[in-house]
Amino acid sequence: MNKFLYKPYRWAAIYSIILAAAFTYTLLDTFVLPKPMAEVSNVSLSSKEGSEVTSNFQNTESSSTKEEAQKKAVVSENYYEDENIKITIESYRKYDSKIYVADIEISDPSYLKTAFANNTYGRNITEKTSDIAEENEAIFAINGDFYGFRDEGYVLRNGKAYRDTARSGHNDALVIDKDGNLSVVSEEEESLDSLIEKGAWQVLSFGPGLVVDGDIVVDSSSEVAKSMRSNPRTAIGQIDELHYIFIVSDGRSSDSEGLSLLELAEEFQKRGCSVAYNLDGGGSSTMYFNGKVINNPTSGRKTGERKVSDIVYIGY
Amino acid sequence: MFILAINKSNNKETFKKAVRIYLILSAVAIVIDKVYGAFSHGVDSAAMTWMFLYPLLGGALFYFIIDKLIPHITKFAGCRVFMNLYNSGIATFTVGSFLKGIFEIAGTNSSHLKYYYMTGGAFIVAGLIIMFKIAISKDKF
Numbered sequence: 493m494n495k496f497l498y499k500p501y502r503w504a505a506i507y508s509i510i511l512a513a514a515f516t517y518t519l520l521d522t523f524v525l526p527k528p529m530a531e532v533s534n535v536s537l538s539s540k541e542g543s544e545v546t547s548n549f550q551n552t553e554s555s556s557t558k559e560e561a562q563k564k565a566v567v568s569e570n571y572y573e574d575e576n577i578k579i580t581i582e583s584y585r586k587y588d589s590k591i592y593v594a595d596i597e598i599s600d601p602s603y604l605k606t607a608f609a610n611n612t613y614g615r616n617i618t619e620k621t622s623d624i625a626e627e628n629e630a631i632f633a634i635n636g637d638f639y640g641f642r643d644e645g646y647v648l649r650n651g652k653a654y655r656d657t658a659r660s661g662h663n664d665a666l667v668i669d670k671d672g673n674l675s676v677v678s679e680e681e682e683s684l685d686s687l688i689e690k691g692a693w694q695v696l697s698f699g700p701g702l703v704v705d706g707d708i709v710v711d712s713s714s715e716v717a718k719s720m721r722s723n724p725r726t727a728i729g730q731i732d733e734l735h736y737i738f739i740v741s742d743g744r745s746s747d748s749e750g751l752s753l754l755e756l757a758e759e760f761q762k763r764g765c766s767v768a769y770n771l772d773g774g775g776s777s778t779m780y781f782n783g784k785v786i787n788n789p790t791s792g793r794k795t796g797e798r799k800v801s802d803i804v805y806i807g808y
Numbered sequence: 809m810f811i812l813a814i815n816k817s818n819n820k821e822t823f824k825k826a827v828r829i830y831l832i833l834s835a836v837a838i839v840i841d842k843v844y845g846a847f848s849h850g851v852d853s854a855a856m857t858w859m860f861l862y863p864l865l866g867g868a869l870f871y872f873i874i875d876k877l878i879p880h881i882t883k884f885a886g887c888r889v890f891m892n893l894y895n896s897g898i899a900t901f902t903v904g905s906f907l908k909g910i911f912e913i914a915g916t917n918s919s920h921l922k923y924y925y926m927t928g929g930a931f932i933v934a935g936l937i938i939m940f941k942i943a944i945s946k947d948k949f
Contacts, residue, residue, distance in 0.1 A: 503892040507899070514924075515903055522911065522918045641916045723849065744849060774849070793847065 528614035530654060532607075561808070572631055572782060577603055577806060579632050581781055588749040589722070591759065592779050592787050594632060594738040596806055601672030601734065606636060606649050606694050608802050613647070613654045615640050618799035621778035622785050625805055633780040633805035634726050634738050637666075637698035638772040640801035645697030646684045649802075656684040664699035666728070666769040667692045674730040674767040676701030676709075696771065696804070702727060702757035703768035710753045722750035724777035724790065728804060729760040729768030737763050738804075740779040742788045745795075776800050814883060822882045823875035826891070830867030830898075834860045837902065841909070848913045856909020862902040866932075867895075874939075881942045890942065894935030900928035 565574035570581035576599040583592045598604060607628045609619035617640055625633035639647045639655065646665050647655035658679040665682075667675045669691040677687065679697065687695060701709050724743035730736050739759055743750020751759075753770060760768035775791030775798040789797045819825075837860035845852060874881075881887050904924025911917050 504895070507892075507896050511896075511899060511903055514920075515907065518907055518918055518920045519910070521920065522916060523914075641914075643917055643919065 524616060526614065526616045528612045528617055530613040532611045532613060567782060576600065577631060579806065581786065587751055587755050589751055590742040590748040592740045594779065596632065596736045596738065598734050598806065601670065603806055603808065604668065604672050605807060606802060606804050609800065618801055620797040620799050621803050622780045622797060624803045625780045628805060628807060630780065630805035630807040631782065633803045634740060635772055635776045635778045635800045636802035636804050637696040638776055638801045639697060646679060646695045647697065648684060648688065648692055648695035651693050653684055653688065659697065664701040666696040668694040672734050674769065676704050676767060676769055698771050699769065701769050702753060703729060703760050703765050706766045708757040708761055710757050712752065712754050714753045722752050723773050725751050725756050725773040726771040726777045727756055727768055728771060729765035731764045737765055740777050740787050745790055820879065820882060823871045823879065826871040827868045830863045830871065834864040834868060837863060851913045853909035853912035855905045855912060859902055859905035859909065862898050862905060866898045878943045881939065884942045886938050886942045890935045890938040893931045893938065897928045897931030897935060900924055900931060904928060
């Protein structure tokens with residue numbers, strides 16, 4: 493061993509190989525290797541009552557409701573309306589960016605849903621937003637918070653807690669309660685258990701909050717982590733009871749620069765949102781409606797949908 | 809004791825060569841940060857920005873000082889052991905810092921990072937112990 497350590501280049505060569513292998517494994521483990529942690533149970537909110545029901549009853553009820561409602565639906569390229577769900581898509585240019593806004597009204601909070609990629613909770617379990625949407629027969633969908641890219645941040649979906657570890661520092665989480673109301677809470681001030689006790693049904697962990705009590709709570713220097721540029725964005729806001737605004741902007745391209753968080757917040761405020769929250773953006777930003785992706789997802793290096801961990805969607 | 813054995817192929821330029829190599833590695837670390845930054849859409853990371861300090865201060869400056877204060881330790885066989893361990897520690901810290909920068913820019917994290925800092929620290933401490941052992945034993949020869 494002594495002689496081995498004494499050799500001037502042998503040690504360096506072997507340790508370099510070990511270090512390179514560790515480096516590669518760390519990258520693969522963080523970005524690539526799937527680590528499923530839980531299968532998703534088929535639980536959803538029952539209509540009107542705001543309580544959990546078992547999957548068999550819900551599936552039977554929802555499939556008949558869905559079929560009846562969708563038979564009568566009025567559908568066009570940027571419009572959907574049936575007796576329970578009304579979706580209007582608007583797209584326009586502003587701030588040198590292409591912006592897509594969905595104005596959505598639903599008759600029951602159970603139609604605002606979330607879903608995991610491959611119906612599985614875990615790290616590096618990913619699918620395209622459109623694929624997850626199709627699997628869940630979503631009418632409308634956006635990408636979620638990409639929880640599986642991190643080890644921290646609350647994950648509560650359909651009433652089930654998957655991760656109760658708060659992110660360190662000042663971070664906002666989005667709570668969707670059993671009545672379908674949105675609120676922004678501080679992860680360092682509220683435990684996931686207390687949120688569940690207060691009626692949280694979904695908790696997404698990205699942020700920051702954009703609008704709280706009708707006031708914009710970000711400024712021109714606000715940014716996700718350390719990014720300081722305009723980006724593709726995905727965000728969700730609420731105007732009134734069961735009335736929501738979803739915004740996705742393209743960015744990082746010559747055609748569309750992307751929005752700052754302040755610009756995004758202003759778009760929600762001018763539409764009368766009392767609450768709005770920023771979700772995962774960049775290459776993840778995707779808006780899906782009636783079977784197709786309607787924005788132009790790009791990471792800036794390559795175009796096309798990025799695979800993500802989860803979606804927020806409207807459907808039966 | 810092996811580490812106190814006399815190295816017959818003693819090279820007095822060993823530390824100066826290490827200083828030169830670490831200066832080059834510091835420059836490489838700066839270039840890597842700049843190239844990575846060019847593709848990170850304005851997102852930066854202190855861990856990646858400052859990773860060049862490990863080879864610059866922990867490597868070049870350290871060996872420059874060692875060369876001035878205790879240049880004679882190159883005549884001991886244990887000097888190579890000290891350098892192997894110490895260099896491995898600096899390399900591990902630098903790679904750990906690079907990885908931390910990649911994860912910060914991507915907006916994620918990894919539980920593996922702490923092992924890089926623990927391993928790097930252990931190598932450096934082990935290397936320094938051997939260095940001091942050689943340095944304080946000079947009067948024996």
